[in-house]
Amino acid sequence: MTDYLPMFVSGIADGSVVAIAAMGLVLSYKASGIFNFAHGAIGAVAAGVFYQLYHLNGLPAWLALIITLVAVGLVFGFLMERVAYFVASASATMKVVSTIGIMISLSSLFNIRYGGITKEFPSFLPQETFTFLDVNIAYEQVIVIALGLALAIGMTIFFRTTLLGRGMRAIVDDPQLVGLIGLNPTTVRRWAWVIGVTFAAIAGVFIAPNIGLDGTTLTLLVVEGFGAAAIGRFSSLPLTYLGAVLIQIGVAVTGKYSADHPSWQSVPSALPFAVLFLVLLLSPKGWLVEVGASLQQRVTTIPNQSRKIGAAKLVPMVAFIIAVPYLFQDHMLAWTKGMVFVILMLSLSLLVRLSNQVSLCQMTFAAVGAAASYHLIDHGMPWSVALLGAGLVAIPIGAFVAIPAVRLSGVYLALATLSFGLFMQTFMFEMPFMFGDNPLPLITSRPSFAESDKAYFYMIPIVGALCYGLVRLIERGRLGQLLRSKADSPIALESLGVNIALLPLVAFCAAAFLAGIAGALLGPNIGVVSKGDFHTIPTSLLLVALLVLNGRERRIGSLGASLGAAIGLVVLPEYITSYDWLQGLNLLFGVLAVEAALASTRSSKTKAVPPGEPAPIETVPGSSDPVAATPVGGSHVQ
Amino acid sequence: MSSDTFSGLRTRGLTVRYGGVLAVDSVDLDVSGTGITGLIGPNGAGKTSLFNACAGLVRASEGTVELFGKDVTRQKTHKRARNGFGRTFQRVELFKTLTVRDNVEMGHEAAYVWRHPYSLLRALPSERRETRRVAEEVMELCQITDLADRVAGSLSTGEQRMVELARVLAGPARLLLLDEPSSGLTSLERGRFAEILLDATNALGRGVFVVEHDMDLVARICTNVYVLNFGKLIFAGSMKDALASETVQRSYLGESVPTVDEAASEGAVNA
Numbered sequence: 001m002t003d004y005l006p007m008f009v010s011g012i013a014d015g016s017v018v019a020i021a022a023m024g025l026v027l028s029y030k031a032s033g034i035f036n037f038a039h040g041a042i043g044a045v046a047a048g049v050f051y052q053l054y055h056l057n058g059l060p061a062w063l064a065l066i067i068t069l070v071a072v073g074l075v076f077g078f079l080m081e082r083v084a085y086f087v088a089s090a091s092a093t094m095k096v097v098s099t100i101g102i103m104i105s106l107s108s109l110f111n112i113r114y115g116g117i118t119k120e121f122p123s124f125l126p127q128e129t130f131t132f133l134d135v136n137i138a139y140e141q142v143i144v145i146a147l148g149l150a151l152a153i154g155m156t157i158f159f160r161t162t163l164l165g166r167g168m169r170a171i172v173d174d175p176q177l178v179g180l181i182g183l184n185p186t187t188v189r190r191w192a193w194v195i196g197v198t199f200a201a202i203a204g205v206f207i208a209p210n211i212g213l214d215g216t217t218l219t220l221l222v223v224e225g226f227g228a229a230a231i232g233r234f235s236s237l238p239l240t241y242l243g244a245v246l247i248q249i250g251v252a253v254t255g256k257y258s259a260d261h262p263s264w265q266s267v268p269s270a271l272p273f274a275v276l277f278l279v280l281l282l283s284p285k286g287w288l289v290e291v292g293a294s295l296q297q298r299v300t301t302i303p304n305q306s307r308k309i310g311a312a313k314l315v316p317m318v319a320f321i322i323a324v325p326y327l328f329q330d331h332m333l334a335w336t337k338g339m340v341f342v343i344l345m346l347s348l349s350l351l352v353r354l355s356n357q358v359s360l361c362q363m364t365f366a367a368v369g370a371a372a373s374y375h376l377i378d379h380g381m382p383w384s385v386a387l388l389g390a391g392l393v394a395i396p397i398g399a400f401v402a403i404p405a406v407r408l409s410g411v412y413l414a415l416a417t418l419s420f421g422l423f424m425q426t427f428m429f430e431m432p433f434m435f436g437d438n439p440l441p442l443i444t445s446r447p448s449f450a451e452s453d454k455a456y457f458y459m460i461p462i463v464g465a466l467c468y469g470l471v472r473l474i475e476r477g478r479l480g481q482l483l484r485s486k487a488d489s490p491i492a493l494e495s496l497g498v499n500i501a502l503l504p505l506v507a508f509c510a511a512a513f514l515a516g517i518a519g520a521l522l523g524p525n526i527g528v529v530s531k532g533d534f535h536t537i538p539t540s541l542l543l544v545a546l547l548v549l550n551g552r553e554r555r556i557g558s559l560g561a562s563l564g565a566a567i568g569l570v571v572l573p574e575y576i577t578s579y580d581w582l583q584g585l586n587l588l589f590g591v592l593a594v595e596a597a598l599a600s601t602r603s604s605k606t607k608a609v610p611p612g613e614p615a616p617i618e619t620v621p622g623s624s625d626p627v628a629a630t631p632v633g634g635s636h637v638q
Numbered sequence: 639m640s641s642d643t644f645s646g647l648r649t650r651g652l653t654v655r656y657g658g659v660l661a662v663d664s665v666d667l668d669v670s671g672t673g674i675t676g677l678i679g680p681n682g683a684g685k686t687s688l689f690n691a692c693a694g695l696v697r698a699s700e701g702t703v704e705l706f707g708k709d710v711t712r713q714k715t716h717k718r719a720r721n722g723f724g725r726t727f728q729r730v731e732l733f734k735t736l737t738v739r740d741n742v743e744m745g746h747e748a749a750y751v752w753r754h755p756y757s758l759l760r761a762l763p764s765e766r767r768e769t770r771r772v773a774e775e776v777m778e779l780c781q782i783t784d785l786a787d788r789v790a791g792s793l794s795t796g797e798q799r800m801v802e803l804a805r806v807l808a809g810p811a812r813l814l815l816l817d818e819p820s821s822g823l824t825s826l827e828r829g830r831f832a833e834i835l836l837d838a839t840n841a842l843g844r845g846v847f848v849v850e851h852d853m854d855l856v857a858r859i860c861t862n863v864y865v866l867n868f869g870k871l872i873f874a875g876s877m878k879d880a881l882a883s884e885t886v887q888r889s890y891l892g893e894s895v896p897t898v899d900e901a902a903s904e905g906a907v908n909a
Binding site: 473474477478479481482484485487488489491492493494495496497498499500502506 | 693715716717719720723724725727731732733734735736740744745747748749750751752757758759760761805806809
């Protein structure tokens with residue numbers, strides 16, 4: 001047991017830093033109703049700024065720290081407040097996409113500045129140690145623990161006693177009431193964001209010496225704080241602090257244990273994500289309340305799906321696909337991959353566009369499909385049977401992820417899928433039954449009837465057409481109508497006798513099936529497949545962002561949006577050889593995704609009502625005064 | 639007490655508590671599956687709680703709810719709907735992005751869902767035909783045929799109420815619960831609503847149980863009425879008796895009807 005004592009100390013120290021990040025997240029979420037997926041990326045940017053000032057420019061550590069925190073806190077605090085304000089009335093999907101877009105943009109900026117390779121981050125805190133109860137403790141750890149504890153206690157007191165603090169707790173429920181007690185709602189929100197973002201920055205700077213300057217790892221570390229926030233019900237700061245410390249102690253202890261037990265190797269990195277998923281999975285009904293959902297209004301009007309695909313669209317598309325092997329001979333494999341991603345995008349569009357659910361783990365379904373088809377072929381199954389099998393194997397996985405979807409919606413479903421994807425990536429992907437027991441990629445084979453590049457390329461759109469047929473069948477069929485109805489009014493659909501709990505489950509199963517098939521098609525393209533092809537961050541997130549920004553124009557339908565998104569995500573980068581330009585492309589995608597999310601509240605016919613503005617008369621509940629409820633919509637021009 | 643196969647909604651000792659607050663206190667209802675029955679009472683009398691307990695949105699603390707002879711006390715909302723319950727909402731709940739026709743058709747189609755494995759994907763041709771026919775018929779009855787291709791969210795409140803009524807009429811529900819159907823309507827629209835409701839339910843042979851504030855409307859459409867005050871049933875009987883009953887007068891009717899003098903004196907007492 002004494003062997004493990006140092007692990008407790010380092011766990012508490014790490015936990016303190018993660019707790020700071022998680023508390024910042026909870027704070028801004030409580031005050032705005034917007035869950036900030038970019039929280040980790042902001043922490044990474046802060047670490048980058050500090051690195052620049054302290055290491056490269058040679059400023060003293062304390063000065064560099066102050067400048068970093070003030071600059072990052074103010075800039076991103078103000079920025080996030082504006083974004084949050086404008087997407088407050090957007091759909092849950094768009095809220096998620098808006099901060100994911102910011103996350104993608106910031107990560108790309110970070111990579112453009114510091115490259116994709118981890119740099120050593122100089123420690124700026126005293127490195128000396130002292131011995132206490134036979135444990136070597138670094139002064140650095142003491143400082144971090146004290147800082148975490150001080151901020152946790154300070155913020156709790158601030159929330160309970162000060163006017164501004166109480167205003168922050170109240171504002172998301174009723175901005176106008178906050179105005180009545182003499183606080184400017186915008187100021188309250190802005191300060192909540194500034195504090196929240198500053199906490200992310202503190203966490204980023206203090207954790208960086210341990211892991212180096214690496215955008216992805218820094219971002220992920222803050223994502224580990226999501227689990228702590230879930231333990232605190234995304235609301236309680238003391239519980240969030242406690243959750244973070246407990247999780248990180250768990251990580252440290254299992255890390256030590258796994259040193260002697262190789263089979264436990266991936267437990268430490270998977271633990272925080274498993275906690276997040278389990279909390280979301282097991283939380284009783286009504287335990288997690290979506291902050292700000294009362295202000296949420298469905299403002300997008302989906303025109304009825306056109307009954308025909310339309311030869312005008314289809315003929316050029318088919319002609320183009322036939323011409324691809326002749327036009328882009330040098331990039332055949334990229335175009336093939338692009339076609340596979342169309343299927344992946346179709347599976348996602350089923351959820352996002354039709355069912356109004358976000359899945360941030362679409363690559364995970366694809367990974368399951370890829371592994372399944374490899375093993376099925378390995379066991380002597382014919383290629384095409386294995387392809388179908390890949391889709392079928394993914395279905396129970398989809399059903400499992402959808403269990404939270406039955407009860408949770410909006411941001412919590414997004415978090416459940418994100419944590420599931422990260423858990424699978426850090427834990428299951430490492431298992432021999434998925435990608436083998438060594439780090440080498442799996443060797444995949446093409447079917448005997450499509451050995452050549454050209455034949456394999458042509459095969460994909462054919463499979464894709466079948467998949468699209470299934471999507472159309474669902475979209476135009478009864479399930480599509482039920483999902484659209486449910487998005488409009490779940491309570492009405494239930495009152496008609498439909499068990500609405502099962503609808504998202506069915507949608508997830510169908511999406512997982514298609515994604516599994518796409519995953520199985522991916523490997524044979526270049527002959528190998530490995531776990532690195534299926535990263536949740538950033539690939540699954542980019543999928544969502546690209547689909548949304550390509551789907552802005554509702555008229556282009558799911559096929560058009562999927563095609564555009566796949567080309568943007570997979571084919572376009574093949575033509576870019578410079579690392580910086582590649583990151584620049586991602587930056588563009590991120591910015592456009594944010595723009596699409598913001599535009600979603602503007603473009604609709606029904607005017608969006610940002611919080612703080614008076615609501616239109618129609619939304620005043622239960623008004624029985626005939627004058628107040630004079631028909632207004634009847635004369636609307638289509 | 640009549641036989642077990644009472645055709646309609648029957649509650650026995652139905653009680654709803656929110657924490658320590660007694661919202662509905664041991665209420666016995668016998669709402670017939672034919673004709674229109676009203677439920678009235680002053681604000682805060684527990685009408686909506688009683689209503690929601692019948693529809694399954696609120697769990698009954700005590701007592702039973704029976705629908706056409708079947709105990710549904712522990713059933714969820716959608717199960718009760720399958721047992722013959724249909725309802726509308728105080729704030730209109732339409733599928734706003736769908737057309738009026740799609741809304742009404744969904745009212746009928748919902749009953750086919752989960753009926754066979756294929757049912758989620760596609761309607762069988764016979765189901766499709768039947769859905770179309772019923773929707774047309776109901777839209778005709780509710781006089782919204784000319785709105786059929788409009789998007790429901792773009793209609794006026796009055797039109798939306800009609801669509802909501804048509805949607806529930808298109809379904810198999812034998813007893814409709816209407817929650818304050820006149821709220822948000824102009825007096826002109828209220829009159830039209832009453833007329834259509836009477837005609838449509840007569841033509842289709844459905845029972846209606848309506849919570850309503852507007853006494854004119856209630857007096858016009860209801861044959862029987864229940865009066866609720868402070869969670870307790872204080873009157874059950876015909877509309878005519880209710881208007882004559884002194885208990886009812888004192889607790890509620892002073893607000894609007896029936897004679898000017900009484901209304902004035904009641905108003906003074908209430909104030």
